Amino acid sequence: MAIKETYRTCQTTGLRVYKSAEDLIKINAVVAVVFLLVGGIFGIMVALTRWKAVHLLPADWFYLALTAHGINLLVVWIIFFEIAVMYFASAVLLGCRLATPRWAWTGFALMLIGAIITNVAVLQGDSSVMFTSYVPLMAAPSFYVGVILFAVGALIGTFVFFGTLVVAKNENTYEGSVPLVTFGATVAAIIAVFTIASGAIILIPTFLWSIGYVNHIDTLMYRTIWWAFGHSSQQINVAAHISIWYLIAAVTLGAKPLSEKVSRGAFLLYILFLQLASAHHLLVDPGISSEWKIFNTSYAIYLAVLGSMIHGLTVPGSIEAAQRKKGYTNGLFEWLRKAPWGNPAFSGMFISLILFGFLGGISGVVMGVEQINLIIHNTIYVPGHFHATVVAGTTLAFMAVTYLLIPLIFRREIMFPKMAQAQPYVFGLGVTGISLFMMGAGTMGVPRRHWDISQADAVLPYDFPGVANLLMGLNGMSALLAGLGGAMFILVAVGSIFFGKKIVDGAEKPVAEPEDAAVLSKYGSEEHPAVPGTLVLVAVFFITFVLYYYVNWKYLAEVWPLR
Amino acid sequence: MSVTPPKNKLWWNEPIPKSELVWVIIAFVWGLIMFFMMIYWHVYGEQNLSNEAYRITAEEFTVKTEAMVEKYQVREESGYPVVRPPPGEDIYMIARLWQWWPILELEKGQSYRLHLSSLDWMHGFSLQPVNINLQIHPDYEMVITITPTTTGEFGIVCNEYCGIGHHTMLGRMYVVDNGGA
């Protein structure tokens, strides 16, 4: 095959960047950010409506906005960005051209068209079915068409990624095994294939039902298969953002994995066990045996959780090892104190890591316990949990890596550097608020997806405790803070991409410590890692986990007996 | 680095650092403990969701519920019948757009077999402030045995989005103390 394509060599990292890959990374990332803006605005409106004193939207608009919020953020923003990440992790990190750029553009076009079609359907008002679109709630047929087109486009993107791996191998653009980050992205891509297949199995019949070709869809079957799609896609996010943690640690600090084998093994656990997780959405559904629930909700015996707990050590551990090598060896935590907290890529990554582990990870395992789910299912605790995973974890990691992509791929300097510096903190704090306050309100029984918990229009009203309303108010305030953080990100990103000072070859500002890339690239696993600080962090995490886990068993024990 | 191929091409032969190995083992054992906690609770715990469920049509479930209402209604409230079945009895509650029907009145410390099903869309049975939450499907009849241990007035909120009236879908349950008799 002719490889006439032009490339440039990045002055900072020594990476070879081909034009086709660069263009596609740019366009996918930019479109992603546009949908982040759209979805974020809906999110703030939703949060302000659930703040009793504000109660912003009327009921029909609330359910519309909530549908639009879920779809545009959970699906559109994240997946567009993930496509950009996959192209980066393959073509750029392996220094090869992108396989079949034409197909990549086709996939992109399908995704964009699909996203627009679904948005139009939602905005027309007759498709307020939430992103889960549970039958027998019926959306306009175009709603499903849009989602299906989007999924097909994403699938094409995934295959372009696999194709690129093959190209790199055939053209010998790297030696030995692919880098850890590429490995993680490959794991995400493999999961994506399974995910999208499940999505097709459930959404195509649902579409046919919406146009009258199928007359009945079983609700339990729908929920089972839909979540095989819905939950696996969360595991794509986890694999993607953990890869980004490793990526940022490597680029900003020259960190290398403590052990290639352990980190890769942990990624593999995701592929092997996550398909089971659909079950934790079905723990209080009728007619499913406890044996099935227990085996599946725990991913066999918590083996995918094991994967995440391993990364929880190896990511900060790799940072500590790199910092200690630079001479920050005093005490347990000098390496952390002297970390580049003023670099938004690093601070965003580290905040993402902490919030994902402490808030998202622990709450996720706890609510996935078969019995404990009884006191949590469909309360607003659930959105509280997943704003810690998918917003504090995934979204913040994506924001952080954008601060690296802007100089490296868009070749612009960051505009408003002070604002960029503050952004991860503002957003992180806001998201911490929305997840904690929603979780808190959930423990008081506040339902999710609910326009008015004061039940003013109900025949048999029920009064939630005043504290629940207070928490929802605090949630609204945190939403404004998170919204501000989101706006700062969008301003910096869009500003830099379109109006930032162009970086010309040779004049690039180093994003990394000015080390020679050629030397860095020799490293494999860290040689003699001693990471006492990380072990302390991990111990604190573990104790928190165990305590919170048993506290919830205690809450459960206070509930009416049932069998 | 994590962004470059491993230097050691045979990276899978490298020994695992001890700190990592210890953590992997701790995390693995913790996973086992959490796994067996769920089984333990099935044996010794009191809050376990039954697996009992049947396929049923909306008509059949309505007939059963109405029969119970006819037999045990004690009064009416806001247009809802209040039903007080004897302890140990099978009791029924219908979920439909946008009602939990009827109002049940139970005795503290007694057990009842509660049957739940939806006549139309999916709903979420959320008993407050006890905070028991169940997913209610159409065409499936879920049967659980509950034993109220607190008295008073309880709300049943719908916590599965079921259309524009979702937030108005509320029901009620009373638990009275009958001296434990």
Ligand code: HEM
């Ligand atoms: C400014 C930032 C954000 C705010 C203030 C916010 C706020 C909220 C609130 C208040 C809810 C409603 C809970 C309910 O009533 O059930 C919600 C739901 C949700 N949010 Fe966010 N959110 C934000 C960002 C995000 C992001 C970045 C994502 C995804 C990456 C996301 C994904 C979701 C999803 C999937 C739902 C559930 C929708 C549903 O129940 O159908 N949110 N959000």
Ligand SMILES: [Cu+2]
């Ligand atoms: Cu309902």
Ligand SMILES: [Cu+2]
């Ligand atoms: Cu409802």
